[in-house]
Amino acid sequence: MADLIPILSYVTFFLCFAVIFAVMALGLNLQWGFTGLFNVGVAGFVAVGAYTSAILTAPPYPDSLGGFGLPVAAGWVGAMIMSGLVALVVGVAALRLRHDYLAITTFGVAVTLQLVALNARWLTGGPFGLQFIPKPFQDLLGTGLAWNMAYLAMSLAVLGLVYVALERLVKSPFGRVLRAIREDETAAEALGKRAFSFRLQSFVIGCMVMGLGGALYAHFVGYIAPEDFLPILTFQIWTMLIVGGSGNNRGAIAGALAVWLLWSLSGTVLRQIIPQSEQARGAALQIVLIGVILAAMLIWRPRGLVGEVIGTPAGKDEKGNTGKKA
Amino acid sequence: MLQLIADGLIVGSVISLGAIGVTMTYSILRFANFAHGELLTWGAYLALTFLGFFVALGGAGPMQPIGPFSFGWPLLAALAAAALMTALLALLVDWLLFERLRAHGTAIVLVIASFGAALAMRNLLQFIYGTLPDYYSREIQIAIRLVPRDVMGGMRITPDQLFVLALTAVTVVLLHLFLTYTTLGKAMRATAHNPALARLTGIDVRAVIRAAWIIGAVLAAIAGVFSGLTVQIRPGLGFDLLLPLFAAAILGGIGSVYGAVAGGLIVGLAESLSVPLFGAEYRAATAFLVLIAILLVRPTGLFGERS
């Protein structure tokens, strides 16, 4: 019985991360899966959410802005608002242009935000990041398994809410317009300015969800640093979405679970077989592995494990849900 | 002030060479290749490996520098060999990945794939070479004073830096002659303009794509070695240059080689001149500001033909 506790601990810990990643993947799915917007700055928007929530909720920091000691829920809402605002600025600049410009711009945003996280000590604490981020209900539950399980339940509830909200959104007339924009460039052009506004809304909402994911992450781990939001995070979320099947919210969740499982397993295996001195190389190999999986999925199973359920017109099956035409 | 301009031009020439490759693959393959930066890194590291090999081949002892430079013939030979290998690497990645995705015909999927390829390539490199920075030569170079200190702060430049500037200029001129006067060069411009019409004209688009990869990769390897020579060799070398490369290519106008060169120099200068304004730590964000500015003001770029 006593042996079960560490296993249960590990499983809870693992699932918590999976659920947090799933939230981020849902945000990306709204953008890419349903609207065909290519966001390479996922890590940046997640970082905005994480830092915002930390600054709002933590006890006062001696050498940087905040923390304001607000309730965690306020932090989460603030995280969504800040990520949404950044997305608004980026979207206005880049969404009118051809879609790879959005990719490049969001990439630039992530790089710039990474620099800010590293260097703006007054705001982000610099390379050491922010600590003492409150863990909700910790005074009640302590720091052990009980708290982890409670946080897992909370994250699951958030995931459920986000899922239901997004499902309703994409099944609404709004969602149908988004898919029309994604599928058909001419339909999008016919909508003209309205298409831009639809794209912008989808982009902002998606980024808000990513920001919420960042906040969930910050309060689970308790401290954040710039290195938590490197491009590799963007890459992981993308792989989760592609593996699960973009254009399908359940796919995004399944993909998050599958890729996180694979990532954790491959990490464990590599740590076992690679000597201590070569651990850095092992980590590099892990990323190569995930890169190869992403590429293989794109080539052989572009619809992902689950694939798109709604809005796939018969006869377009072969092309799958890979978005707009070249 | 003059010193900042000189520094900016040197960084700018590295960016220019890289941006030519970006703009070329963008206009012919029609996607933004996020893996292009990794070609610079691989070029720099492959040259390091070949350098070791050639130095060992030429007998024990460090390489004999040529004239005032910090490097000798082995580095030039290594540069050539690395450029060749980088071209093969680009063709290999295209064959393994991009060619298969092109068949499905969705350009944006290629961008995702290139993003994955970039991380895989960089980490493979880290796996092979480790993460510590390296140098081609430990020779200390004496900077030449070109402008005395009392004229706008003066300007000093090392022979290696002059070499980089000169070879960049030569490369760009050669590329210009190639694109303007050879059949393959014209075929490449034609394909960039209209691939379907190019096929009707008898151009084998696959051959043109191969040529674009080879030229892009060779220039990337040169840029990578130059960056290694003037700064240092690191696994993040190319990835950190990616944003400046894109900014330069878009600033110049996608598809325009001269635009990419001008864009590269402008981004290099902007980076260098921003240092006294925002501090060295935000230098890398300058390219982003340039990018946003050009997207808002003139998204077709300075020399762009198409939107």
Add this chain to the structure above:
Amino acid sequence: MIALCCTDIVAGYEPGLPIVRGASISVRQAEIFAILGPNGSGKSTLVKAVAGLVPILSGKVMLGDEDITAVPAHRMIGRGLAFVPQTENIFANLTVADNIDLAASIMKVDKRRRLPEIYDLFPDLARQKSLVAGRLSGGQRQMLACARALVTSPRVLMLDEPSAGLSPRLVGVVFDNLRQVRATGVTIVLVEQNVKAALALADRATVLVEGKDRITGPSGELASDAEIAALYFGHGGAGKAA
């Protein structure tokens, strides 16, 4: 003799969605053959499929006695089939001379002999060799597109709506050029909206409806055929046909 023979062509842009559904045409040596039909009937798709730009799902294309069904687009010109698309049919970023030279260099044509012939046929172009092609007027663009296609001396020249967007006077000039080209022994296949002008130019024509050839015959007969009129009026193509 038959220069180009297409049998039961089925072709389309996406699998399972054929646009051309079993079209057959057969074009005689050195004749001018027009493909007519209402908007969206698949005329452009048919000629693009023959040229190798759109996948042929079934059917057979014979150029003389060679089967060219599966030949990729960039090899067609080597087999003697040239195609001028309706729009974007010149390289606007190259000079006039480079537009013409490029095909000649790739196909290793004897330029010293062939280029003067081409410039004789299109004297307007000879005067503007070093101009960037994007600066040409509409009519001159169409000529350049023809010149580009003809420089390799194809046996069959296909054109998609060469008269589109041109003034009636320019249409006359372009069609005169086509007559001259035919006089050199080249077989011409053209898609046209401009029914009257096309029937006046062509020796024979076919009417394509919903991806199938409905009626084929000598131009004179088709011009007086009531069914054609019905097809056009029936599909609202009358405006352009007039």
